[in-house]
Each structure stands twice: as structure tokens, then as C-alpha cells.
Amino acid sequence: MPAENIEARGHLIDSGDLQAILTATVEHGASYEILQFDVGRTNEDTSRLLLRLHADTEESLAHLLEKLSAYGCYVEGAADALLRPADVDGAAPEDFYSTTNHRTDVRLGGGWVTVGNQRMDAAVVVEQGRPVCRKLRDIRKGEVVVCGLQGVRVMPDVQSRERPSFGFMSNEVSSERRVETAVARVAEMMRDTRGRGGRIAFVAGPVIVHTGGVEYFCELIRLGYVDLVLSGNALAVHDIEHALFGTSLGIDLRSGHPVEHGHRNHMRAINLIRRAGSVAAAVESGALASGLMRACHLHGVPCILAGSIRDDGPLPETMMDLVAAQDAYARALEGVEVVVMLSSMLHGIGVGNMLPSWVKVVCVDINPAVVTKLSDRGSTQTVGIVTDVGLFLHQLSVHLA
DSSP: OOEEEEEEEESTTTTSHHHHHHHHHHHTTOEEEEEEEEOOSSSSOOEEEEEEEEOSSHHHHHHHHHHHGGGTOEETTOOOOEEEEOSSTTOOOTTBOOOOSSEEEEEETTEEEEOBSOOSSOEEEEETTEEEEEOGGGOOTTOEEEESSTTEEEETTTTTTTHHHHOOSSSSEEOGGGHHHHHHHHHHHHHHHHHTTOEEEEEEOTHHHHTTOHHHHHHHHHHTOOSEEEEOHHHHHHHHHHHHHSEETTEETTTOOBOTTGGGHHHHHHHHHHHHSSHHHHHHHTSOOSSHHHHHHHTTOOEEEBOOTTOSSOOTTOBOOHHHHHHHHHHHHTTEEEEEEESOHHHHHHHHTTSOTTSEEEEEESOHHHHHHHHHTTOTTEEEEESOHHHHHHHHHHHHO
16 A cells, blocks of 8 residues: 655644544545654643555545645655746746645755745745745746645644633634633733734724724824734725714714714715825824824824725725735735734735734624634634624723723
């Protein structure tokens, strides 16, 4: 029978990867023999597993190896990665290796080299001996691309040792009764991150405005807990609408009642900013005297707005070139340690796809399906808090103040 020795290293027991590897092997119709298993003796030590796999055919064995690579398995004594030159701009060779968001090494020159700019759904290009993730559209003819699974190893349990302190809820999505505890833990995590100079990003939707959370979000900005805001045109428009007219989507946020002709207010807000030339110009002139966008400008917090086909206006700052907006998001997220997503499913999932798995992600939404969608698309490090975003921001600002 075709056979192969594979190796896996990491926190294999507490991450559940050991059980997953053995279960996947049996379910695939193959068999295994544990040749060696060295268990880490402390909570900092990793374990090492050496396994011999047997399958009915070479093809079946190859499929099994591909499946197990997601758990950090690689062929023992692996040869260097297979490299092929790209033959056209904007595409890779047909058998290119498609990345995950987990820390990845590529074997080059007989040694393992860590892939840079780790993200999911990319190719790996080798530049001057250094492998880096590259979007397919950015590959150029002649660049050397890693192909197949040979000489590639994945470490999926990078943050398993941090998970008990970060995963402060037993389930992926918390229930309402645990919100206060969860907020306290998020505040503690943000305080620790800022204390060591780490960066915190927020992915925010217009629900912040609708639920009355702008005041509390501005407080977080003033306290220095917001290093980056990623959103779309709607958040900025409704924030400015609220600052100018006290409404959001034409609803008076104090009384909760619709205002006559209030449906026009967001267009009036867009028009005022476009006449001023930019949000920054409106702030400097005094035309925009409050709100989240003003706070970002005054405190030097970058706010990148990625537009969509449904946007009114849009505001001058909104990036309507999708590729340019994706690249701007990706550049801004470099070095970010914590991302808090506030009721913005589309932008949240988009950002999740750009993050390596060791970045901590907190998703706050009244709809638990949003967190589920994030996990289903590979952002398994996400912790969910199911609650009203305005309430969450209020409690978080109180804790951090």
C-alpha cells in the first residue's frame, strides 16, 4: 500500500489538532501508525508527532495529505518547495499553493522560511529568497510562485496558548447574559494591547449611529484606544447627518420619531461635505462641529472608507475603486494586534479575510449569524458578543475610562 511519513509540531493536544488528524485519517479510509509522539512538558513547549499513513492508492494518499495540511502536517524530511514562474500577469501557475490565514513556512535551500504578509486566499511568491503572500491580481509574469504542497507547512494553533484568556466565552457566540463579563475582558485586552504599544483597529457600520453609540466611540478615540477605523460610506454619512441635524436615516435619535422630510437629511449632509471639499475641510471651517468623523480628524485616527454600488454621493473621501480600497485596507492593517468589528457584516468579513490567524478579532452584532459567517469563511479566531452595539460601546467606554 502507498505510505508516507508525516510530521506535525505545535500545541497538538490542547488545540484539538491531534484528534482531528487521526479522525480525518480514519474517515478518509486510510490507516495510521504513530511512530513517535513527544509531548510538550510545559505550557510553553510544543509537541511533535511523527505518523506513518497508509492509503489504497497514491491519489488517495495525496488527497489525505492535502486534507491534513490544514492541521499543520507535512511530509517528514520534506524537499524544498516546488517553484514555478508565472507565465502571465495577474495569474499563477495552475497548481499554485493557495494560502490559509495561519502562520506558514516554506522550505527553501534546505531550511524553513516564514511567509511574510500572511493572509488567506493568496499565492506565495518568492522574492530574493523570501516568500510573501501575494494576491493573484498582483502577480507579474516571471515571478516565482510556490506550487503544490511539497515543502509547505502550516502552524494552525499559533494562539492556542492565548485562547483561554482571549476566548472568554465557552461558545463562539456569547449570550446576552454574559455581555458585561465579555465587555470587561475586551476592555482588559485593549488596555494590555495599548500598554505594550500594540495597535487596535475598529471595523464599524452605521449601526453605531442608529443605536446612539457615537458619543461613546468618540470617547474611545479621545482615550487613545482607536488607531484605525475601517468602514464604508454609510457610517460617515449618517454620522455627519446626526452631527448636523440630530437625525439618522431621518429619525430623531432623541425622541425616536421620524422628522418631516428627514429622509433628505443624509443627502443634505453629503452635499455640505462635497461643497466644503472634504470632511477635513468641513471640520476646519467649523461646519462639522461634532461626531465620529470629526473626532478621527482631530485625533489623527486614519478612517478609510470603502465604497459600494449602493452609495449615495459618495463623500469625497470614499474610495470607489474596489481594488484600491482593498489595498488601502490591507496596508493599514499591517501590525494590528486587535480588531473590533461593530455590526458591519460585509466590511467585517472582508477585513477578516485580510488578517492572519494570530490577530485577535472581536465581533459585536445583534445578529449571531454574522459571527458564524466570519468563522465559516476561515476567521476562526473570532469571538462573538451578541448585543446592541450602542450598549456595548457605552459599557466599553465606562470600563476604559
